[in-house]
Amino acid sequence: MLFQKNAAPAVCLALVLAFCAAADAQTDPNDVKPFPVFTGTTSYFTRVTGGVVQDSPSMSPLLLYPFGDKWLFEAKGSYSDTFAKNKSNAWEGTMSYGLGYAEIDYLANRYLTVTAGRFTTPFGIYGERYAPIWVRALQTGPLISSLARGSSNGGMLRGGFSVNPEIDFNYAVYFSAAVTNHVVTSDRTSGGRFGVFFPQERLELGASFQKSFQQEHSRAEGVHAVWQPNAIPLSLRSEYQWSEWRGSGFWVEGAYRLSQIPHGRPIEVVGRGQKFYASRLKPAALTKFGIANMKDTQQADVGLNYYLPNDVRVSGSYGRQFGINKDTHLWTVGLTYRFVMPAFPGGGTR
Amino acid sequence: MKTKFAIVTLFLTLTMGAVVSAAPKSGARKDTPPAAKPGADNSTVQDTRLEGELRFRANCGRCHAAPRKFPPRLMATVVRHMRVRATLTDEDTRLILSYMTE
Numbered sequence: 001m002l003f004q005k006n007a008a009p010a011v012c013l014a015l016v017l018a019f020c021a022a023a024d025a026q027t028d029p030n031d032v033k034p035f036p037v038f039t040g041t042t043s044y045f046t047r048v049t050g051g052v053v054q055d056s057p058s059m060s061p062l063l064l065y066p067f068g069d070k071w072l073f074e075a076k077g078s079y080s081d082t083f084a085k086n087k088s089n090a091w092e093g094t095m096s097y098g099l100g101y102a103e104i105d106y107l108a109n110r111y112l113t114v115t116a117g118r119f120t121t122p123f124g125i126y127g128e129r130y131a132p133i134w135v136r137a138l139q140t141g142p143l144i145s146s147l148a149r150g151s152s153n154g155g156m157l158r159g160g161f162s163v164n165p166e167i168d169f170n171y172a173v174y175f176s177a178a179v180t181n182h183v184v185t186s187d188r189t190s191g192g193r194f195g196v197f198f199p200q201e202r203l204e205l206g207a208s209f210q211k212s213f214q215q216e217h218s219r220a221e222g223v224h225a226v227w228q229p230n231a232i233p234l235s236l237r238s239e240y241q242w243s244e245w246r247g248s249g250f251w252v253e254g255a256y257r258l259s260q261i262p263h264g265r266p267i268e269v270v271g272r273g274q275k276f277y278a279s280r281l282k283p284a285a286l287t288k289f290g291i292a293n294m295k296d297t298q299q300a301d302v303g304l305n306y307y308l309p310n311d312v313r314v315s316g317s318y319g320r321q322f323g324i325n326k327d328t329h330l331w332t333v334g335l336t337y338r339f340v341m342p343a344f345p346g347g348g349t350r
Numbered sequence: 351m352k353t354k355f356a357i358v359t360l361f362l363t364l365t366m367g368a369v370v371s372a373a374p375k376s377g378a379r380k381d382t383p384p385a386a387k388p389g390a391d392n393s394t395v396q397d398t399r400l401e402g403e404l405r406f407r408a409n410c411g412r413c414h415a416a417p418r419k420f421p422p423r424l425m426a427t428v429v430r431h432m433r434v435r436a437t438l439t440d441e442d443t444r445l446i447l448s449y450m451t452e
Binding site: 032033034035036037039064066072074105107110113115128129130134135158159160161162168170171172195199202204226228235257268307310311338340342 | 415417418
């Protein structure tokens with residue numbers, strides 16, 4: 001047992017050193033000196049969920065601060081306010097804010113990037129890739145998003161490299177400490193994600209795993225697939241996730257850009273189907289560890305995105321959620337705007 | 351549990367099948383050109399541009415719509431950020447940056 005406890009960090013360190021020693025020195029691509037960037041997204045959405053109207057402005061600023069040839073500091077915050085009418089028919093707001101990530105990345109070599117700080121948990125693909133408001137095709141998130149914590153505090157090794165001209169491999173492994181502060185909350189977990197990407201077919205297949213070392217000590221696993229057929233402007237993505245304690249489920253999403261019809265290029269049609277299977281454990285067992293006792297649910301959404309110039313997007317969607325003894329209509333309509341600018345005056349324009 | 355086992359098995363089978371079917375065919379994907387340097391001849395620049403565009407569509411297009419092109423120094427930062435976030439390969443990073451800053 002003592003050996004096992006001591007062996008894990010030593011093996012990790014040995015792997016890092018081996019990677020660093022074996023690979024070529026990393027140089028900055030194309031000899032362009034990067035300049036700090038301030039970017040982010042603002043949005044305003046109106047949501048109608050089962051007849052209840054909510055208005056929600058939000059902002060997610062992101063600072064990218066590169067230094068040297070190999071380092072990058074990146075920090076992303078989030079702020080949103082949700083307004084809804086209370087029982088006395090008066091508008092009431094609920095504010096929420098958080099720190100999505102604040103990490104330092106070290107590009108050790110072509111195979112390895114070392115990350116430390118607070119980062120998006122590399123479990124599944126939605127959180128890291130599709131969650132940003134300006135990226136997500138539908139504003140409603142997948143039902144299985146609750147199976148894993150969105151952010152972690154600790155260390156991560158990640159990277160992507162070509163195995164051969166037809167196959168790229170990508171990976172991310174991490175450990176996280178438990179933090180209870182509500183702005184930077186995280187669980188004591190460890191896990192990772194592996195993916196194989198076929199650039200010519202534009203197909204990616206991957207798997208994730210996670211182990212919790214606190215409370216219920218549960219396991220979670222998942223698989224994902226992303227495919228963009230070369231012949232048509234269609235994106236298909238899907239995830240299946242299973243958690244020992246929190247349930248399981250899947251989602252399948254398709255986004256089709258109408259670029260093949262006249263004046264249709266700015267329009268994207270989106271559809272998603274998903275199903276959530278609640279945990280089969282007894283409610284009392286879940287309550288003991290503060291895990292929400294959710295119900296089996298299925299949901300279908302269709303939406304339309306219209307891309308205006310200068311990174312402005314208008315979105316609307318309709319969905320229907322079927323739960324036990326519950327049938328809810330979900331409407332969203334709103335606007336997103338993504339901005340990118342130099343973080344400081346006098347730079348980045350040349 | 352049986353459903354989960356079936357899904358994981360199916361996924362692994364598909365992955366293995368895809369890896370096997372994509373594995374080394376002679377002359378399948380030509381060697382990619384290095385990022386063009388100032389003063390490079392036109393054919394090299396053109397090859398790099400085409401390859402960069404392909405890499406851009408294959409990698410960036412997986413998640414989001416094509417962004418605007420920004421000044422080179424800002425683009426270098428954004429691409430470094432995406433290299434980490436999207437686990438881009440070193441070669442893809444170089445070619446995409448070259449394409450986005452031309």
